[in-house]
Amino acid sequence: MIVSAALCPSPPLLATELTGRADILPDLRTACTAAIAHLLAATPDVIAVVGAAQETATWNPDNRLDLSAYAPVAGGHGKPGLPLALGIGALLLDEAAYTGRRILQAVDESAQPGDCLWLGRGLAAAAPRVGLLAIGDGSTRRGLAAPGYLDERAIPFDDAVQQALRDSDMAALAAIDPDLARDLMATGRAAWQVLAGAFADASPATDITYAADPFGVAYLVATLT
Amino acid sequence: MGDVEPRPLRLGKKQFPPEQLLVMAIVNRTPDSFYRPGDTWDTSAALDRVHAAVAEGADILDVGGVPAKPGPEVTAAEEIRRVVPFVAAVRAAYPDLVISVDTWRHEPARAVCEAGADLLNDTWSGWDPLLANVAAEFDVGLVCSHVGTLTPRTRPFRPYFTDVMADVADRVLGLAERAVKAGVDPARIVIDPAHDFGKNTWHSLELTRRLGELTATGWPVLLSASRKDFVGETLGAPVEDRLAGTLAVTTVGAWLGVRIFRAHDVKATRQALDMVAAIRGDLPPARAVRGLA
Numbered sequence: 001m002i003v004s005a006a007l008c009p010s011p012p013l014l015a016t017e018l019t020g021r022a023d024i025l026p027d028l029r030t031a032c033t034a035a036i037a038h039l040l041a042a043t044p045d046v047i048a049v050v051g052a053a054q055e056t057a058t059w060n061p062d063n064r065l066d067l068s069a070y071a072p073v074a075g076g077h078g079k080p081g082l083p084l085a086l087g088i089g090a091l092l093l094d095e096a097a098y099t100g101r102r103i104l105q106a107v108d109e110s111a112q113p114g115d116c117l118w119l120g121r122g123l124a125a126a127a128p129r130v131g132l133l134a135i136g137d138g139s140t141r142r143g144l145a146a147p148g149y150l151d152e153r154a155i156p157f158d159d160a161v162q163q164a165l166r167d168s169d170m171a172a173l174a175a176i177d178p179d180l181a182r183d184l185m186a187t188g189r190a191a192w193q194v195l196a197g198a199f200a201d202a203s204p205a206t207d208i209t210y211a212a213d214p215f216g217v218a219y220l221v222a223t224l225t
Numbered sequence: 226m227g228d229v230e231p232r233p234l235r236l237g238k239k240q241f242p243p244e245q246l247l248v249m250a251i252v253n254r255t256p257d258s259f260y261r262p263g264d265t266w267d268t269s270a271a272l273d274r275v276h277a278a279v280a281e282g283a284d285i286l287d288v289g290g291v292p293a294k295p296g297p298e299v300t301a302a303e304e305i306r307r308v309v310p311f312v313a314a315v316r317a318a319y320p321d322l323v324i325s326v327d328t329w330r331h332e333p334a335r336a337v338c339e340a341g342a343d344l345l346n347d348t349w350s351g352w353d354p355l356l357a358n359v360a361a362e363f364d365v366g367l368v369c370s371h372v373g374t375l376t377p378r379t380r381p382f383r384p385y386f387t388d389v390m391a392d393v394a395d396r397v398l399g400l401a402e403r404a405v406k407a408g409v410d411p412a413r414i415v416i417d418p419a420h421d422f423g424k425n426t427w428h429s430l431e432l433t434r435r436l437g438e439l440t441a442t443g444w445p446v447l448l449s450a451s452r453k454d455f456v457g458e459t460l461g462a463p464v465e466d467r468l469a470g471t472l473a474v475t476t477v478g479a480w481l482g483v484r485i486f487r488a489h490d491v492k493a494t495r496q497a498l499d500m501v502a503a504i505r506g507d508l509p510p511a512r513a514v515r516g517l518a
């Protein structure tokens with residue numbers, strides 16, 4: 001069963017090697033660090049990281065994000081690079097010095113909600129005590145300067161996701177429209193629905209610790225117990 | 226000249242790694258230098274220039290009391306009067322700043338070393354052999370430059386070379402060797418092809434193109450091209466309109482391994498060098514967010 005869960009976003013800029021000499025979004029980093037600490041405090045047997053990718057697949061837990069894909073000067077580590085969301089999850093676990101068992105589960109970014117929920121139920125059953133780290137972002141179309149430009153539907157969409165979390169309403173998360181999410185470039189949709197499946201009928205206590213769009217992308221950090 | 230490892234560079238109290246690109250800011254204590262003559266003739270204006278240069282990222286200050294071009298005589302005593310109190314004032318204000326003095330005579334050289342100078346910029350290519358002895362005595366640095374057949378404060382008249390780079394390399398490496406024999410710390414020796422000095426524009430362009438041959442010797446190379454005539458002739462630009470050309474020379478030099486850049490325009494030079502350093506991968510961007518959010 002799920003003993004704790006955390007939501008974190010997946011901008012590459014969470015890797016400090018990529019942001020140059022500036023300290024970018026220290027408050028977001030702090031929130032992510034705290035969320036991982038929350039996850040680990042429940043002493044899970046395994047941490048399952050879930051994030052969207054081109055296809056549903058389980059990745060080798062030793063793999064990491066290939067920073068050189070984003071900054072060639074950063075150099076590679078010789079291991080196959082993880083999809084971004086899983087790579088950021090692995091990075092956050094590394095930064096917390098977590099060396100325990102981990103499952104790196106990619107979910108097809110266009111997977112139907114039912115498939116996501118099913119995947120979540122499977123992860124919840126992976127061990128007696130599972131910590132779930134769902135990595136993904138909200139809309140990328142929240143303003144004229146946003147990477148995805150402005151879409152008027154973006155802010156209501158992100159507000160609805162936040163409300164569902166705040167209400168611990170897993171059914172509402174499960175009901176997010178995949179087509180709308182795709183239109184809004186909300187890469188977190190599939191991972192959130194995996195999370196909803198993992199909690200099944202439970203109503204975990206949720207705490208949203210960061211919700212902002214400093215660069216036009218909705219970043220959300222939350223913990224669920 | 227085979228490629229050898231870049232040599233360490235020590236100036237003043239500091240040691241600079243080979244990949245670090247250094248800006249040497251020009252502060253003239255003259256009424257008649259070629260660019261903005263008399264701009265820092267007044268002591269307080271000169272000190273203001275120092276403060277600005279440091280704030281804009283200068284690593285080294287180059288103080289000169291005698292213009293390179295011909296003109297009214299400046300005696301050694303007058304040069305000392307112009308430069309020494311100023312060096313002392315800068316040293317008092319900036320205990321760790323590397324101070325270079327552009328001089329060719331050993332009397333002013335000795336006096337500035339006593340006042341706290343760290344580097345003797347011998348633009349006139351060892352005209353006074355005692356300069357190296359002063360550098361050795363005070364354990365300060367020495368710039369070994371090339372001027373062809375010129376004597377101090379004269380202009381080139383029909384200079385020619387079979388191979389200008391070979392002539393430059395022969396001279397500056399010979400001077401460096403002489404300096405080491407005189408007891409100068411090898412880690413404090415810098416070589417300078419001295420663009421425009423005893424050269425026509427074609428020669429200076431050739432030297433710029435072939436700077437890699439000088440940097441391959443391992444000695445730290447100083448590039449002194451700021452707003453010089455070869456830039457002006459190349460672009461058909463008067464002295465006040467030579468910044469872009471200067472920065473192009475600066476960029477090419479940095480790419481070819483030059484480590485010190487003597488400059489009037491500190492901020493622009495610093496930016497050009499930081500850009501080159503970032504392209505080389507030696508300096509991360511100040512801030513990288515584009516496409517990473």
